[in-house]
Amino acid sequence: MKKIILIAVAFTLLLSACGAPAAEMVSITQNGIEISQAWVRAASMKSEMGAETMPAHGAVSGAFMLIKNSNAEADLLLKASSDAAEMVQIHETTMQAGVMSMAEVPGITIPTGSAVELKPGSYHIMLIGLKRELKQGETISINLSFQNAGDIGFEIPAQMP
Amino acid sequence: MNRQAILFFGLVLLFIAALLGYQSLLPPQMNGSAIEPPAAMGDFTLQSGSGDVTLSQFQGQYVILYFGYTSCPDVCPTTLAGLREALSRLGDKASQFQVIFVSVDPGRDSPAYASTYASRFNSAFLGLTGSAETIGVVAKQFGIFYKLNPADASGFYTVDHTASVLVLNPSGSLVLTWPYGLQPDQLEEDMRVLLKKK
Numbered sequence: 001m002k003k004i005i006l007i008a009v010a011f012t013l014l015l016s017a018c019g020a021p022a023a024e025m026v027s028i029t030q031n032g033i034e035i036s037q038a039w040v041r042a043a044s045m046k047s048e049m050g051a052e053t054m055p056a057h058g059a060v061s062g063a064f065m066l067i068k069n070s071n072a073e074a075d076l077l078l079k080a081s082s083d084a085a086e087m088v089q090i091h092e093t094t095m096q097a098g099v100m101s102m103a104e105v106p107g108i109t110i111p112t113g114s115a116v117e118l119k120p121g122s123y124h125i126m127l128i129g130l131k132r133e134l135k136q137g138e139t140i141s142i143n144l145s146f147q148n149a150g151d152i153g154f155e156i157p158a159q160m161p
Numbered sequence: 162m163n164r165q166a167i168l169f170f171g172l173v174l175l176f177i178a179a180l181l182g183y184q185s186l187l188p189p190q191m192n193g194s195a196i197e198p199p200a201a202m203g204d205f206t207l208q209s210g211s212g213d214v215t216l217s218q219f220q221g222q223y224v225i226l227y228f229g230y231t232s233c234p235d236v237c238p239t240t241l242a243g244l245r246e247a248l249s250r251l252g253d254k255a256s257q258f259q260v261i262f263v264s265v266d267p268g269r270d271s272p273a274y275a276s277t278y279a280s281r282f283n284s285a286f287l288g289l290t291g292s293a294e295t296i297g298v299v300a301k302q303f304g305i306f307y308k309l310n311p312a313d314a315s316g317f318y319t320v321d322h323t324a325s326v327l328v329l330n331p332s333g334s335l336v337l338t339w340p341y342g343l344q345p346d347q348l349e350e351d352m353r354v355l356l357k358k359k
């Protein structure tokens with residue numbers, strides 16, 4: 001019986017490992033805010049993609065992560081910045097009657113003792129006007145400003161779209 | 162084992178066999194929404210990076226049609242990546258499906274850019290767009306809603322659009338729609354059901 005349980009546990013671990021997006025995932029904790037499972041979508045520059053002209057703002061990408069707050073008070077993600085893009089915004093994607101809308105939001109509340117996931121179809125950090133191609137495996141630096149926890153800077157890996 | 166137990170297990174097995182037999186007679190359940198009877202959708206001609214592409218030239222194949230825009234960082238790439246994953250699970254049967262991405266944002270997406278964007282997911286994916294006027298007509302024809310939102314102070318704008326994927330059968334009629342959020346294995350299951358029908 002013990003053996004069976006062990007095998008089941010190993011199998012579950014294996015399955016969950018398969019489901020995890022990729023290897024070198026960062027995890028950083030600062031002032032009670034933990035950021036983990038961060039990744040940015042790999043993207044090419046428009047000029048490298050056969051576009052004859054560079055339309056306004058060039059290419060875009062999105063960054064996704066899990067933000068956990070272990071402080072006694074809720075915190076607010078106010079601002080994001082990165083030297084990889086001309087402009088960085090906090091966006092939320094919403095779905096209404098099958099129609100997808102995306103809009104900038106003033107911030108994201110991270111409730112006390114819980115985590116908010118920035119993921120496709122929900123919140124993301126929007127990188128507008130990429131300054132360089134984001135190749136899979138490369139990293140970009142990003143800085144998040146929280147109302148209470150202050151600035152948290154870290155590197156996140158680019159993954160295939 | 163006594164006789165009663167044998168009888169009991171025999172009945173249970175019989176019941177399971179009957180249930181399985183009944184289920185195999187039912188039409189297979191789809192993860193997406195099946196369109197019954199299939200709806201004729203008409204044709205279109207749009208532009209790829211290498212010239213005009215007409216929808217009817219893919220008759221004989223299933224066409225997976227998705228409307229979006231390349232400045233979309235999450236829903237559009239997630240959808241295209243899901244289709245790539247589902248098709249790779251199909252193996253050599255994948256060639257019976259043609260994925261076509263149509264950009265509803267021709268102001269920022271040239272035909273060349275739409276094509277290169279789509280082919281980054283899978284070299285067989287086609288990316289098309291057309292004049293703003295043609296895109297409007299084609300979107301309406303396929304029941305796709307889209308709206309270019311006002312630009313912010315920096316000039317950046319987002320686009321609201323229907324996030325569903327349309328599947329056309331080999332004669333060009335709509336047979337299935339997939340809402341956003343289905344997983345690649347669910348798409349693959351539906352693709353296999355469609356191939357059995359063909």
